[in-house]
Ligand SMILES: NC(=O)C1=CN([C@@H]2O[C@H](COP(=O)(O)OP(=O)(O)OC[C@H]3O[C@@H](n4cnc5c(N)ncnc54)[C@H](OP(=O)(O)O)[C@@H]3O)[C@@H](O)[C@H]2O)[C@@H](O)CC1
């Protein structure tokens with residue numbers, strides 16, 4: 001994208017707007033003070049020089065400290081040449097003397113841990129603003145390559161990067177300001193983004209219509225076990241509360257116990273093989289509340305009958321170390337422990353790990369977390385930060401499975417349903433107030449769905465969903 005934009009708009013023009021946006025963001029947030037701009041050798045440093053020029057023009061006392069000279073003849077060299085103000089040594093003493101330090105050392109080009117010298121200077125700084133990202137946060141992964149207290153503001157351009165959204169980098173960026181620097185939309189489209197922020201508009205959820213009936217809204221079926229009825233019930237309740245037309249539990253010999261539960265559920269005691277013949281029941285949840293033996297008795301049958309299957313909890317434990325057993329399911333929703341037992345530890349690059357897991361089993365993989373990562377087998381990834389710590393309570397994952405089941409049953413494509421389910425679940429968590437018990441989420445799922453439908457009508461996917469194209 002940068003390369004194409006450079007050809008069509010001119011990288012110097014983009015750099016000029018980027019530096020101006022940094023200066024503007026600083027002027028909007030800080031009173032005039034002594035500023036030190038730390039500039040690296042690449043275009044991030046070029047942005048820093050432009051910002052320094054605009055701050056100086058506005059009457060601020062500005063100094064620039066250069067880590068290394070910019071490459072001759074490049075845009076950063078031109079930006080450096082146009083700054084005629086005071087230059088000082090790149091040192092911790094100079095950083096400590098400044099009221100505000102602007103970190104324009106490395107941005108998107110950061111590819112290894114910064115040197116001790118760089119880190120000593122940043123650690124000596126009292127208040128920090130980042131150009132694009134803090135110079136030790138990997139923009140593609142959010143990995144943090146060195147330790148340092150958080151920044152107050154990070155000014156990025158065009159679209160936020162995964163590093164602004166994913167932990168742990170997210171905690172260090174401070175307020176993220178995303179500046180429009182006039183990047184032409186054809187350059188953005190040309191980049192064919194594969195990583196998205198999870199927002200309504202990336203997907204759309206079916207709204208209620210006057211002619212709806214329970215089968216058009218969709219049937220969610222769940223496999224139930226003998227010993228952990230709570231998890232199955234929570235998933236069933238999540239499905240009902242998010243708008244499923246009908247929710248049925250296949251409980252076999254435990255049917256009587258389940259019949260004592262919520263009156264709006266249909267409990268089946270017929271053999272699973274018989275239930276699978278019902279063509280109106282295409283979406284099945286398998287795993288919440290199931291032991292490995294119960295999964296063994298059910299999941300292969302569901303897959304063999306070509307149903308749309310969401311596998312969670314017990315089903316993920318059943319396939320630990322052998323994720324290929326899950327081939328044929330449509331969506332899995334592991335937390336980090338389940339993911340690690342299935343595929344191994346994901347390492348620093350969650351996006352890469354989840355994407356490769358999705359490709360490996362041919363299913364959508366939703367890795368649950370403070371920021372959930374949702375990958376499709378075709379490589380698309382959504383990052384869901386629409387969430388609340390209120391969701392970090394036992395049973396919350398069962399509710400999520402139920403919500404996604406509803407959206408699958410409503411006919412949404414698998415990845416869209418997983419993304420939308422994560423957003424609805426997050427919205428319910430945000431609405432549920434402080435320290436809710438998991439059942440309290442259900443009361444907010446209907447309004448969350450209405451909100452998502454409303455927002456999707458107003459936003460288009462193009463408006464704010466692009467993060468960045470990953471390098472090969
Ligand atoms: N997106 C947009 O539209 C626009 C983006 N813009 C801006 O461009 C920025 C990206 O610029 P960029 O590609 O030149 O990379 P940048 O981050 O300056 O660093 C590259 C240099 O750093 C070096 N280096 C890396 N890590 C290192 C380390 N640990 N320790 C030491 N050296 C290290 C690396 O050296 P090398 O690996 O070659 O030895 C190379 O020389 C982007 O963040 C944004 O601010 C705007 O100007 C315009 C519009």
Ligand SMILES: [K+]
Nearest residue numbers: 103106131133
């Ligand atoms: K930076």
